Amino acid sequence: MRTQVAIVGGGPAGLLLAQLLQTQGIETIVLERYERDDVLSRIRAAVLERGLTDLLHEAGVGAPLEDGGLVHDGIRIAGGGHDFRIDLKALTGSSVTIYGQERVTQDLYAARDAMGLSTLHGCAGMKPHDIDSDQPYLTFLHGGQMNRLDCDFIAGCDGFHGPCRKELPDDTAQAFEQTFPFGWLGVTSDAPPVVEEFLYAGSERGFALCSLQDGERGRYYLQVPLSDSPEEWEDERIWEELARRLPADVANALPGGALSGRDIAPLRSFVSEPMHWGRMFLCGDAAHIVPPTGAKGLNTAASDVQYLYHALTRHYRDGDDAGLKAYSQTALARTWKTQRFSWWMTNLLHRFPAQTAFDLKMQRADLAYLAGSEAAQTTLAENYVGLSY
Ligand code: RFL
Ligand code: PHB
Numbered sequence: 001m002r003t004q005v006a007i008v009g010g011g012p013a014g015l016l017l018a019q020l021l022q023t024q025g026i027e028t029i030v031l032e033r034y035e036r037d038d039v040l041s042r043i044r045a046a047v048l049e050r051g052l053t054d055l056l057h058e059a060g061v062g063a064p065l066e067d068g069g070l071v072h073d074g075i076r077i078a079g080g081g082h083d084f085r086i087d088l089k090a091l092t093g094s095s096v097t098i099y100g101q102e103r104v105t106q107d108l109y110a111a112r113d114a115m116g117l118s119t120l121h122g123c124a125g126m127k128p129h130d131i132d133s134d135q136p137y138l139t140f141l142h143g144g145q146m147n148r149l150d151c152d153f154i155a156g157c158d159g160f161h162g163p164c165r166k167e168l169p170d171d172t173a174q175a176f177e178q179t180f181p182f183g184w185l186g187v188t189s190d191a192p193p194v195v196e197e198f199l200y201a202g203s204e205r206g207f208a209l210c211s212l213q214d215g216e217r218g219r220y221y222l223q224v225p226l227s228d229s230p231e232e233w234e235d236e237r238i239w240e241e242l243a244r245r246l247p248a249d250v251a252n253a254l255p256g257g258a259l260s261g262r263d264i265a266p267l268r269s270f271v272s273e274p275m276h277w278g279r280m281f282l283c284g285d286a287a288h289i290v291p292p293t294g295a296k297g298l299n300t301a302a303s304d305v306q307y308l309y310h311a312l313t314r315h316y317r318d319g320d321d322a323g324l325k326a327y328s329q330t331a332l333a334r335t336w337k338t339q340r341f342s343w344w345m346t347n348l349l350h351r352f353p354a355q356t357a358f359d360l361k362m363q364r365a366d367l368a369y370l371a372g373s374e375a376a377q378t379t380l381a382e383n384y385v386g387l388s389y
Contacts, residue, residue: 003029003118005312006138006151008126008164010039010119012101013284013301014157015108019059020309022115026316029149030112030119031126031140033158039105043188043213043261046101047072047198047295049386052302053097061107069097070215072197075384078247079202079349080367091374091381100214101298123147128154128167132278154280155308157301160270162286168277180267180291180346181353182206185224185233187262191255193218200293201246202349202367207293208245218255223350230262267291269343271335274328281308281327288335290342293349294384300338303389304331334387341383 005021007014010032018028032039048056048069056062073089089095112119124141137150156164165173184207193212201208206223213219222241224233238259243251270289275282284301307330311323348366352359370376 001029001147002150003027004151004316005153005155006031006136006149007155007157008128008138009033009156009158009162009284009286010036010109010121011157011159011284012105012108012298013286013305014155015105015112016055016059016302017155017157017283017305017309018117019061019108019111020055020305021312022117023059024309024313024317026312028117029151030117031123031138031142031149032119032121033123033126035121036109040102040109042102044101044292044298046099046104046298047384048097048099048104049299049302050094050096051306051386051389052299055302055306056104056107059108059111061111064103064107065097065099068103068214069099070212071095072098074197076195076197076199077201077349077367077370078199080364080371082367082371083247084371085197086377086381086384088381088385091378092385094385096295096385098212098215103214104298126158126163128156128164128280131167131280134279136279152279153312156280156282156286157284157305159285160289164280165272165282165286167280168272168274172274172277174273176269176271176273178269178343180269180350181226182223182350183226183228183264183266184209184221184292185228185230185238185262185264186219186221187233187238187259188213189218189220189255189257189259191218191257192216194250194253194255199246199250200345200349202351202363203245204351205241205245206351207349208242210242210246210250219261220259224264226264226266228264230264233262235259265292267293267346269339271332271339273332275304275331276324276328281324283308283331287331288339290339291346292342293346294338294342296338296342299386300335303334306389307331334389337383337387345380 199210209221283304
C-alpha cells in the first residue's frame with residue numbers, strides 16, 4: 001500500500017486533517033486502532049472555537065453543525081462569594097458553538113465514507129519506520145495480516161497513548177508535565193439541562209461544572225480525589241454533592257434521577273517538544289494534553305491540524321517546505337498559550353489538597369479581580385472563544 005499522507009488515528013484530529021487534505025487533492029489513508037463504534041462512544045461536549053467551526057466548514061462538514069450546534073454567548077462563573085456572567089460576545093465579538101465531540105467525529109466519518117476514502121479500523125501493533133528518511137512507512141496488523149503502508153509523510157494523530165510520539169529520538173524529545181491531584185467525575189442526566197450556558201463553580205468543597213449534552217440532556221462534572229472510583233458515586237450522592245457546590249438557584253433546580261456515562265478522568269497538563277521529526281508530524285493529544293477546565297483540547301488539536309494542512313498544501317502545490325519546517329515552532333507557540341489558560345482556569349476553580357491559607361487567599365483575590373474587572377474578563381473571554389491561529 002502507498003499513500004501521500006498516512007494518518008495514524010481516526011479521532012477528530014486525524015479525520016479533520018484527512019478531510020482538509022482531500023479538498024486539496026492530497027491522498028490520505030487513516031489507520032485507527034479501534035472500531036468506529038468505540039471511537040464514537042467517547043462522549044464529551046465540545047466547546048468549538050470559531051477557528052474550528054471555520055475549518056469544519058472548509059472541510060465540507062459544516063452543515064450539520066449549523067442545524068445541531070448551539071451558539072453560546074457567555075459563561076457563568078461562581079466562587080469565592082462571587083457569581084457573574086462573562087459576556088463572551090460583548091467582550092470579544094465572538095461566541096462559541098456547543099456540539100458533541102462524537103458528533104464532530106461522526107460527521108467527519110460520514111463525509112469520508114461519502115467520498116469512498118480509505119479508513120482502516122482495528123489496526124494493531126502500529127509502528128512508524130524510517131521517519132528521518134525520505135521514505136517513511138508504517139507497519140501494522142490488520143485482517144489477520146501484517147501490512148506495510150509507504151508514504152511521503154506520517155501524521156501522528158494517535159492521541160496521548162499512541163505510538164507515534166514515542167518514535168522521536170530520546171535525546172531530542174522533551175516532555176513537560178504537570179499532573180493534578182484530582183480528577184473529574186462526569187455524568188449525563190436524562191433530564192434537560194439545568195442551565196442555558198455553562199456554569200463553572202469553584203466551591204469550598206471543590207469544583208463543579210454544569211454543562212449539557214446536545215442541548216437536551218444535562219451533563220455534570222465534579223472534582224473528585226483520584227483514589228475514588230466511579231462506582232463509589234451513586235446517583236443520589238452525585239446530586240447531593242452538586243447541590244452543595246452550586247449556587248442556590250441552580251442547586252434548587254437540579255432534577256435528580258438516573259445518571260449515565262459515569263467516568264473519572266484524571267487532569268493533566270502535558271506538552272512534548274518538538275512536534276515534528278523528519279517526515280513525521282504530531283497533532284492534537286498525541287503532542288499535548290490540557291486539563292478540560294478551559295475546554296481547549298479539541299480546539300488545540302484543530303489549530304495543529306490547520307497549521308499542518310496549510311504546510312502540506314504548500315509542499316504539494318508549490319514545492320515549498322517553509323510551513324513544514326516551521327510547523328513545530330508555530331504549533332507549540334499557540335499550544336503553550338492554551339496550556340497557560342487551561343492551567344490558570346484549573347488553578348482558579350479547584351481545591352488542592354496541599355493548598356495553604358495564603359494560596360486560598362490568592363485564589364479568592366483572583367476571583368474577586370475577575371468578578372470586578374472588565375479587563376480581566378476580556379482576557380478570559382479572548383482565550384475562551386479562542387486565540388487566533
Ligand atoms: P483522540 O481523540 O484521543 O484520538 C486519537 C485516536 O487515535 C487512536 N489511536 C490509534 N490508532 C491507530 N494505532 C494506534 N496505535 C493508536 N493509538 C491510538 C485512538 O483510538 C483515537 O481514536 O485525540 P485527538 O484526535 O487529538 O483529539 C483530541 C480530543 O479528543 C481531546 O483533546 C478532547 O476530547 C479534550 N476535551 C475537550 N476538548 C475541548 O476542546 N472541549 C471540551 O469541551 C472538552 N471536554 C475533553 C473534554 C477531554 C476530557 N477528558 C477525556 C479528560 C472533557 C473531558 C472529560
Ligand atoms: C463537557 O461538557 O464535556 C465540558 C464542558 C466544558 C468544559 C469541559 C468539558 O470546560
